[in-house]
Amino acid sequence: MSAARSLAxxxxxxxxxxxxxxxxxxxxxxxxLVAYALDRASLIExxxxxxxxxxxxxxxxxxxxxxxxxxxxFVAPALTLAWWVFLVSGQASLRADAAxxxxxx
Amino acid sequence: xxxxxxxxxxxxxxxxxxxxxxxxxxxxxxxxxxALFDGEREAQMGLARAVAEAAEQDAGRGAFHTGSARFDxxxxxxxxxxxxxxxxxxxxxxxxxCLEFVPAIRAAGDRLAARGSYVFAEDAWGVGPxxxxxxxxxxxxxxxxxxxxxxxxxVEPHTRHAALHxxxxxxxxxxxxxxxxxxxxxxxxxxxxxxxxxxxxAIGQHTRITGQDHRPLLTRMAGIYxxxxxxxxxxxxxxxxxxxxxxxxxxxGTAIAAYFWSFADAALARELGDAVARGQRSVLGxxxxxxxxxxxxxxxxxxxxxxxxxxxxxxTGFALASARQRGERAQFAALYRTTALFGVRVAHGESWRFxxxxxxxxxxxxxxxxxxxx
Numbered sequence: 346m347s348a349a350r351s352l353a354x355x356x357x358x359x360x361x362x363x364x365x366x367x368x369x370x371x372x373x374x375x376x377x378l379v380a381y382a383l384d385r386a387s388l389i390e391x392x393x394x395x396x397x398x399x400x401x402x403x404x405x406x407x408x409x410x411x412x413x414x415x416x417x418x419f420v421a422p423a424l425t426l427a428w429w430v431f432l433v434s435g436q437a438s439l440r441a442d443a444a445x446x447x448x449x450x
Numbered sequence: 451x452x453x454x455x456x457x458x459x460x461x462x463x464x465x466x467x468x469x470x471x472x473x474x475x476x477x478x479x480x481x482x483x484x485a486l487f488d489g490e491r492e493a494q495m496g497l498a499r500a501v502a503e504a505a506e507q508d509a510g511r512g513a514f515h516t517g518s519a520r521f522d523x524x525x526x527x528x529x530x531x532x533x534x535x536x537x538x539x540x541x542x543x544x545x546x547x548c549l550e551f552v553p554a555i556r557a558a559g560d561r562l563a564a565r566g567s568y569v570f571a572e573d574a575w576g577v578g579p580x581x582x583x584x585x586x587x588x589x590x591x592x593x594x595x596x597x598x599x600x601x602x603x604x605v606e607p608h609t610r611h612a613a614l615h616x617x618x619x620x621x622x623x624x625x626x627x628x629x630x631x632x633x634x635x636x637x638x639x640x641x642x643x644x645x646x647x648x649x650x651x652a653i654g655q656h657t658r659i660t661g662q663d664h665r666p667l668l669t670r671m672a673g674i675y676x677x678x679x680x681x682x683x684x685x686x687x688x689x690x691x692x693x694x695x696x697x698x699x700x701x702x703g704t705a706i707a708a709y710f711w712s713f714a715d716a717a718l719a720r721e722l723g724d725a726v727a728r729g730q731r732s733v734l735g736x737x738x739x740x741x742x743x744x745x746x747x748x749x750x751x752x753x754x755x756x757x758x759x760x761x762x763x764x765x766t767g768f769a770l771a772s773a774r775q776r777g778e779r780a781q782f783a784a785l786y787r788t789t790a791l792f793g794v795r796v797a798h799g800e801s802w803r804f805x806x807x808x809x810x811x812x813x814x815x816x817x818x819x820x821x822x823x824x
Binding site: 384387410414418423428438 | 458459460462463464466467468470471474475478479734791792794796803805806807808811
């Protein structure tokens with residue numbers, strides 16, 4: 346494998362490894378912003394509000410917040426690690442193929 | 451099998467996903483559980499500051515719009531009670547920092563002592579509870595007021611509300627002594643073991659404050675709880691009691707009663723806490739407490755909050771107190787993770803609070819998270 350090809354492969358792998366981290370960061374920031382916004386907006390008082398519209402908006406916002414929390418704490422870490430294992434195992438497979446080809450020469 | 455097949459790579463990724471799902475959430479959510487369980491100063495102080503600030507600003511007033519004027523007023527009353535109890539517990543755990551919280555406990559006490567706080571009861575009874583302390587019936591919610599005022603007395607023994615506290619406790623003792631079946635009504639025709647537990651707790655707390663012995667009455671009441679108010683199969687308390695029968699056994703009433711009884715009878719508090727622990731369900735390190743005992747069914751209401759998959763918000767939050775009081779670290783941590791997940795902890799400078807808690811939820815959780823062993 347040429348040095349240029351090896352470098353290209355490595356840089357592609359690095360990008361693929363970093364992509365979920367970037368998405369995790371975006372999720373965490375979005376979650377943080379929604380949580381503080383709802384805290385400032387007194388979520389629970391709005392949920393109990395006699396104004397139907399206020400309560401519906403608060404309910405939707407609360408659902409969005411809990412959706413983000415499940416994504417941040419449950420789904421994202423598991424998906425990130427699983428994706429990394431999938432990628433790294435693929436890279437190991439490529440290296441093994443390359444080594445076998447080299448020995449064959 | 452090596453990495454040379456896509457199936458093997460997918461299997462490895464799936465295994466990683468599953469293992470991470472099993473262990474990561476419990477490591478990421480509610481990381482301060484151990485510090486709270488151990489009563490570490492900074493863990494408690496942050497929430498205490500937020501609750502104190504809300505009390506001093508009277509954040510509970512006008513904050514509730516349940517659709518029922520009675521429930522709104524009850525929640526305001528319980529917010530003041532739990533504020534006083536929670537801050538008192540922090541004071542007793544960290545005496546050098548207590549001075550910071552005395553104004554907030556005093557403000558909560560002022561509200562508990564104000565006649566205007568009981569308009570909801572006047573509507574039900576036709577007379578205000580503080581104007582009818584010489585009477586012989588009802589007003590069991592005064593147990594909440596007495597516990598809150600007692601908390602103030604524990605921090606500030608010579609408070610101007612000490613005389614009122616004495617009068618309320620004396621009235622509650624007299625009313626319980628006059629009730630051979632132990633049933634003290636909250637409203638006409640309505641009696642709740644959780645409210646009567648607050649009355650018993652207030653009487654037990656009074657012993658700690660004054661040294662007066664009320665043991666015969668409390669022993670009789672504990673016997674009534676074990677024989678008449680408890681569902682034998684589950685150990686849960688009936689949510690309502692009357693001369694004609696009782697309501698279903700429920701987790702929310704049992705869990706808060708366990709906390710109240712911890713001021714009066716450690717053994718009964720432990721028994722109720724054990725029943726709550728048996729009603730606990732856990733998934734991925736997150737625990738909740740069943741609202742209804744096996745065999746009983748129902749939905750959520752103003753007592754339980756939302757009931758999801760049989761688990762209620764109130765029972766889960768209230769159970770934190772007995773878990774800490776009984777020294778059950780793992781149970782406390784699992785319950786706290788659920789609380790933190792749905793409570794959404796947000797920090798503001800040196801204080802923090804639960805974004806979804808509101809004034810009542812945060813005051814309640816402060817009291818439950820800082821509950822001290824009897």
